[in-house]
Amino acid sequence: MxxxxxxxxxxxxxxxxxxxxxxxxxxxxxxxxxxxxxxxxxxxxxxxxxxxxxxxxxxxxxxxxxxxxxxxxxxxxxxxxxxxxxxxxxxxxxxxxxxxxxxxxERMNITLRKDGQAPTLTLSRENGESSEVTLQKLTVEGASFTADTLPEVDETVTICDMPATVMKVVNDRFAVRFHPPREAALD
Structure with missing residues (x-):
């Protein structure tokens, strides 16, 4: 960067x-x-x-x-x-x-599990459907997950009250880019 x-x-x-x-x-x-x-x-x-x-x-x-x-x-x-x-x-x-x-x-209010297992989170879609996803990798700008039900590329989803856009879907994994925090949008 x-x-x-x-x-x-x-x-x-x-x-x-x-x-x-x-x-x-x-x-x-x-x-x-x-x-x-x-x-x-x-x-x-x-x-x-x-x-x-x-x-x-x-x-x-x-x-x-x-x-x-x-x-x-x-x-x-x-x-x-x-x-x-x-x-x-x-x-x-x-x-x-x-x-x-x-x-x-912190922003997503996620506590890592002591047993080393990846946390399971709730993904909400714009159509009202919800599903469980498993966090694989997290950065300040995005994250990747595994899931049984996958969202579509370019779909807007919400994970732990954080809106994101689906950037990539491959096999049972997908990656999102988080939208900027609301506080930053008001500056």
Missing amino acids: AISESTNPEERRGGTRIQMQILGSFMTDAIGATACEICDLAPGGVRLSATRQPSQDDRIGLNIPALGRFVGKVAWVDGNEFGVQFTASAGARALANELSTRRSL
Whole structure:
């Protein structure tokens, strides 16, 4: 996921981000260690706030206690905020993906089973029919499921009160892309 080069901060975001307020620190060649606040995080980048800002295109090292170290490039600077596009570390991307998945689980009010079995959820269709589906994979933007009764591609469904569009159906599996959260649509 890349942070676009738009001049509008709202358009620079690459994918859905998890809002947060975590303290960390960053370092560039020109600026020593500087405290910062992590404002939001996505698999491809992060938005930070700090009293001192790096320059656009600077290489940056970012340390977020309890999450790890990230390496990236400053994609934009606007006032006391700036965006960083991750440039290395598959581990950092995996961690950001894990955080995104956990956020999706929270939004859907899903508790993972302790026995490791995939949770069974209710899928509701626009025609009023409901069926049980088994979660296979979840990301911040979508999910895949197995089911006995499959929806159609491009059909709008609701899973755990979250509307989604069916993107793919193969054998006994289907994948959906979630619609943006209502709060984001009002901004």
